[in-house]
Amino acid sequence: MVRTGQGPGRPRDSEIDEAVLGAARELLAEVGYAAVTMDAAAARAGTSKAAIYRRYRSKAELLFAAAVHSPAPAPTADTGSLAGDLAALARRVLSDMTTPAAREVAPQVVAEVARSPEAARRLRDVFVSGERAEVDAVLDRATGRGELPTRPDVATVHRVLGGALFFSVFVIGEEPDEAALADVVDLLVAGLTTRSTLPS
């Protein structure tokens, strides 16, 4: 993607980014996922549909970014331990999943993934890779502290942590409380810090 130079009177890219996400969130709350259109998002954001498509290839991508997290989520703060970092990450992910916007979008993402392997691949490339980068940074720090006997597979940790939270909220329909969240993190930390070898 080539960004053109910005004249003094034009909104900056970051302003358009924010306007587009804000417009998408408003529309989601007002009309629901099915009725949101790229045209309406562009009009509400005061920009062009082309400007939105330069950022998101589909409505599913736009609404995921607006409702759940951006393609590059902010890194988890360094709490000084793997247990602390994973607890902080789990709380952040749970909080991302339980907003009204996320509750509106998540079932649609599952439907989209089931309907279209191409949409699933794009969502993986754009959003899952961002989530795994975040997990990877946490595992990097733990490795640096000497907390991990072996380097875990980042996809496994992502599956277990993201899966436990998603499954609880959206499949079982039971949001984990602090104790349940702590128990999942504790189990994960115990597993990660005691495995002597990765299975082949």
Next chain:
Amino acid sequence: MVRTGQGPGRPRDSEIDEAVLGAARELLAEVGYAAVTMDAAAARAGTSKAAIYRRYRSKAELLFAAAVHSPAPAPTADTGSLAGDLAALARRVLSDMTTPAAREVAPQVVAEVARSPEAARRLRDVFVSGERAEVDAVLDRATGRGELPTRPDVATVHRVLGGALFFSVFVIGEEPDEAALADVVDLLVAGLTTRSTLPS
């Protein structure tokens, strides 16, 4: 639910059970979740709608049972170790999740859980409790073998294992291969067998 006595000329309950589930599976494959009706399932099964409602309180329950698993899934075979039992359970659950019928039903279950707290509660009472009973039996055997320093919370183990599989198949859209499945199970077993205390 009161079962009436069966005369010699009437189909037995277990025959009706199977006919209803078979009819639901056929209809799912032929017309898809949205177009299945309880009337059509009754007609196809050669029974009454009342007979279906004695077994399942809603279309969602009938189709979950037909496509994924019964309210009381068969117990996991005793393989002689926690690692073996959890691997067998994980393979069974993955296989249950990846049939064409389950792929048709799972997104609808997520949509139903998001739409109706009452439907979510029923699905938990009927199906999640069956899944947790299965996990519980595996943990009971491991406790009996002396493999577990403490009794784990069954809901945590269910969330982690079920969640990792569901998330992979239906959210990431990436079915875990044997190595990925083994890595999840290995992490879980390492965590369960080394935790010295449950977090409070």
